[in-house]
Structures are given as structure tokens and as C-alpha cells.
Amino acid sequence: MNDQTFRKTPLPPTRVTGNHMYTKLQVHYGGDVHDLVLKTEKEPTCQDLGKALEDAFRVSINDQLIYYRGQRLHHQQSLSDDRPLSRYGIFPGNSVTLIGKRGLL
Template identity: 30%
Template sequence: MHFLKLQIQHGGDIHEMILTTNSNDPTVEELLRHIEKQLNIPMDEQHVVFKGQSLQENPQGKLRRYGITNATLIRVVGLKINDDHNHPSEKETIEVRDFRENIKQRAINETTPIPRIYDEECAKAKLSDTTTVILPSGREMNSAINKARRASTPTIPTTQLFDIPEPFTKTLHDDDFLIVDKMITRRQRILLFASREQLKMLLGADTILMDGTFSTCPTQVDQNGRFRPT
């Protein structure tokens, strides 16, 4: 007989759970059955997450394969069943949908990092306990929100002739960020980006170090730096 001690996070609570098994490397299905038995959450209602991995997608997968060992913390989303077999109400479903939409719209309209948006929306949202239980984690939402943000981001141009959308020429405080946009020849264009504060720091520095991330540039772009002592 083998024992695996786990911590199961469900809603705002963390439960200690002892997984008893005949194998020294139990499967996801065994974990799901123990969660159903000890937390009263039906297996088909469970969404078990560990480090962004949805475990229930592979019931026969070994826990050790996912890096789950003693004292591991695992997050479980799913409603406990009562005698009346309650399920999320329409109100709770709408709350989750609105929460997702708020994050999506902020991700599209802002440059704030998505994890920060998620945390801020969680802090100001007044969600019921049931909604909190079924609310997807930031990691679970990250892919879809990133996709929505990328869809609203201009594609990388293939020539030197393109317009720069105004939001990309301003800082978050609506100050100028694009300070030089000059065509040298038909195939050469210089773009310089800097805020006033950055220029003050640059001009006030005694030493200037320069570098270029050439390997990450689009193929039609060069990063060149020259420094001439005066």
C-alpha cells in the first residue's frame, strides 16, 4: 500500500488529502476518484489543474509524469453536490462570462500585462462563492486572452512603406513616443522611439552603452548603433 499526501485547493480553501493506492505511481483517474470521494465533487464536474496542465484530459496519465509528488498543491474547479444536485445558476454563468469579457476588452485596449489585468479584475469583482469556485484561473484564460490581443495588434509590415497607428506613437500618458520618422531612400527609413523622460536620462548620462538584438528583428529591419565622441 502506498500513500501520497496532497493539498487540494478548491475555492478559497485548501484541503489535505491522502491518496491511498496500490501503485507507487498512481494515475490521474485514481486522483479524480479520491477527490470525488473526499470532497464530494463528481468526476465529470472536476477540472483539475496543476501548473497549467488540465489533468483530467488524460485519466490514465501517471501523476509523477506531471511532477506531482508529496505535498504538491493541486487546484480543483467544480461544484460539490448536495442532496438537490445543485449546478451553476444562470446568474453565476453570467458573472463568469462578464468577468472574461472585462479582461478581454482590457487586454485589447491596454498594454497592461495580462496576469496583472486578471489580478486587478479579481480584486474589484464582487463574485459569489459559487462563481469564485467555477472561475477559470489566469493561466487557463491566458491563451484565449493573448489570442484576442494579438488579433488587434497590427501585423509586422513587409516593406518600409507603412503607417504607424497613433496609439503606437504615444506613451501611456499621451506624450510623444515616436520622435523621428524619416525616409532616407525609398528602401531606407529611420524610426526612433523615446519618451521625454528617457531622453533626459540619456542626455544626462556620463556613459552610454549600446547594444542591438539583431536576431529578433524582422527581416526588413536593421538595428544599427553609432557613438561618436565629441
């Protein structure tokens, strides 16, 4: 067999392993593009995304502005925290933009 038969394929954006779901998103922050993987037990919610962004980029949830396709995601309101990302049209492999100042967490 030649070397061309073994090609590296990218990881699929969503993987279900055991009781966990892994959802991969691209995050535009500070002029760079980062890959972010959300590990959840069910479909990821706005609150899951906010917490993951806080952990990865040290931007507190209260200071985050998240945009998807030019629309602001209102994830800070308590009523929308448990809404799945799919309700806003955000699916695995999509890109979101994070705006916010890093803080001391």
C-alpha cells in the first residue's frame, strides 16, 4: 500500500462517546480563530457555551458578547440560559465571535 491510502481526516464536529456529547465550534476572538470543544451530557446550551468561553478565554460571562452570523446571542438572561444552541441556528462546526475584555478569574 502506498502512503496516499492513509489520509488524515478531520475530527467530525460532534462525537457521542458514552454519556457525553462533544461539540466542536470555531471561536473568533482577538483577531485569532480558536477551536473550542464543548463536552456536555445532552445538547449544548447557551449556558454551556458561556461557561466554556469563560474557562478558555478568561472573559467572565457578564462581560461576554457572543455573535453568530451578525446577530448577538442573548445568553446572559436567565430565561435563555437553558435554551439549546440549535434554537439559535448554531450547530457543530459553526463559527461564533466573542467580544469581551479578559479579566482575572
